[in-house]
Amino acid sequence: MRSYHFIVPPQLLEQRALRGSAEEREIALATLSIDHSIRAGRIQNTLLAGSAQRLQLAVRRGAGRPDRTVFDAKHRLDTHATSVLRTEEGQPAGDAAANQAFDGLGATYGFYWDVFRRDSIDNAALPLLGEVHFGERYDNAFWDGERMMFGDGDGQLFTGFTSAIDVIGHELTHGVTEATLGLRYLxxxxxxxxxxxxxxxxxxxxxxxxxxxxxxxxxxxxxxxxxxxxxxxxxxxxxxxxxxxxxxxxxxxxxxxxxxxxxxxxxxxxxxxxxxxxxxxxxxxxxxxxxxxxxxxxxxxxxxxxxxxxxxxxxxxxxxxxxxxxxxxxxxxxxxxxxxxxxxxx
Ligand SMILES: [Zn+2]
CATH class of the missing domain: 1.10.390.10 (Neutral Protease Domain 2)
Structure with missing residues (x-):
């Protein structure tokens, strides 16, 4: 059973759905509905290809260096998009969200390595995968155990999620907790x-x-x-x-x-x-x-x-x-x- 961790909690979106304007209500309900579908496992993931790729990448690089890839969801509700916007080898993308996500993944990796000598989420060089432009005006970001997913925000409730490195650190730390204490999410x-x-x-x-x-x-x-x-x-x-x-x-x-x-x-x-x-x-x-x-x-x-x-x-x-x-x-x-x-x- 996969676990999903969203940065924007349901009660905040529910408040906007109750108290906001008609447009805010609509956008908040749309995000709540997508989050519900993701939790219920109705947005399907295909993980096998990613796991094989992970093994190869882990062998290739040395400890102390992150191994990041940022994908483009192209505004679809696809948690395993294959279109790549940025990798360690490539140049900065012509996409601000992709570059911010890349930098935030790197800042999180760097913190854990520099301070605790922890080599990625699992302390075993797990590649860090991010995916930007998830959904249309989607007001959330989440970690699905495999990728850090980012909505663009609707511009009214939220302006986006990639600029906040503490949000990225928060989400990836759910992976660290899962790998260590395994605290029940209840x-x-x-x-x-x-x-x-x-x-x-x-x-x-x-x-x-x-x-x-x-x-x-x-x-x-x-x-x-x-x-x-x-x-x-x-x-x-x-x-x-x-x-x-x-x-x-x-x-x-x-x-x-x-x-x-x-x-x-x-x-x-x-x-x-x-x-x-x-x-x-x-x-x-x-x-x-x-x-x-x-x-x-x-x-x-x-x-x-x-x-x-x-x-x-x-x-x-x-x-x-x-x-x-x-x-x-x-x-x-x-x-x-x-x-x-x-x-x-x-
Ligand atoms: Zn959380």
Whole structure:
């Protein structure tokens, strides 16, 4: 069973369908309908050719260098388009979205390699495949386990998705989580899965910009919202619930949302572990990936929690990991524990 991870959660599109103009309603419903079809597996994939190609490519190149290919969906709902816009060998494409997707895949690869010596999503040189111009005025981007797919946006709700490298980092990190913790995409483990993608997606952007934790904006998807969306981004890790008008992410357990929709509110309750990471990173100072990011990453690769982990287990695992990396009673271990206390998880 393939898993699909969309950057724009259904509740945001549903809000626009309810509150927006007739045109916004139409475009939001069209995107929701396509997302539903993709989740239900009605948009078919052919994977065998890609897997054979992957083996050859993995042998050919050395570790530390990404192996990217960007395809052109030509506005069709085709998740395995074969028309190539850009490869490692070729020149920049005459297509801004293709070049941005290529650069974002490279920034994500570079972050994981430089900081953690992780060789792509699977730490085994997985080629990074992107596909742009998916659908007509499609207001989403998603990772389908094989490719990073990008809609162009409709220009009103969203202006596009390729320009935000944190969105690309977020999506590819779903692959990293799948390869490490394998967190179930439902309820609290699902919200942790979402949060880990925001945490590493934000760090990809901070690394690219050379920012310290206190310089970063801690937003996810800044700059991709269109003119009718009142706000600045999809999510704020610094101040969950303030990214756009209608954003109702909680930043602590007192606001925890119990809901059946969106796999149990995975894009809502992720605000809680997101905020805990933000608090820990800012308290520790310096660059987020040096300490807080290191702690979160080690929890993942050492599989310190199981696929069904809830917030409390994850909080305990990061606190224990901080103590094991930096010492029992260290400032690092205390800061992580304090972050989870402030968000009312511990
Ligand atoms: Zn996600």
């Amino acid at each position: 309820g609290q483990p699902g919200a942790l899965n979402e949060s880990i993608s925001d945490v590493f997606g934000s760090m990809v952007k901070q690394y690219q910009l050379g920012q310290t934790a206190d310089q970063a904006d801690w937003l996810i998807g800044a700059g991709i919202l269109g003119p009718v969306m009142q706000g600045q981004a999809l999510r704020s890790m610094k101040a969950p619930g303030t990214a756009y008008e209608g954003d109702n992410q909680p930043g602590s357990m007192s606001g925890y949302v119990s809901t059946a929709s969106d796999n149990g509110g995975v894009h809502l309750n992720s605000g809680i572990p997101n905020h805990a990471f933000y608090l820990a990173a800012v308290a520790l100072g310096g660059r987020a990936w040096e300490k807080a990011g290191r702690i979160w990453y080690e929890v993942m690769v050492r599989r310190a929690v199981g696929p069904q982990a809830g917030f409390v287990q994850f909080a305990q695992a990061t606190t224990t990991m901080a103590a094991s990396l930096f010492g029992l009673g260290s400032a690092e271990a205390n800061a992580v524990q304090e972050a989870w206390r402030e968000t009312q998880v511990l």
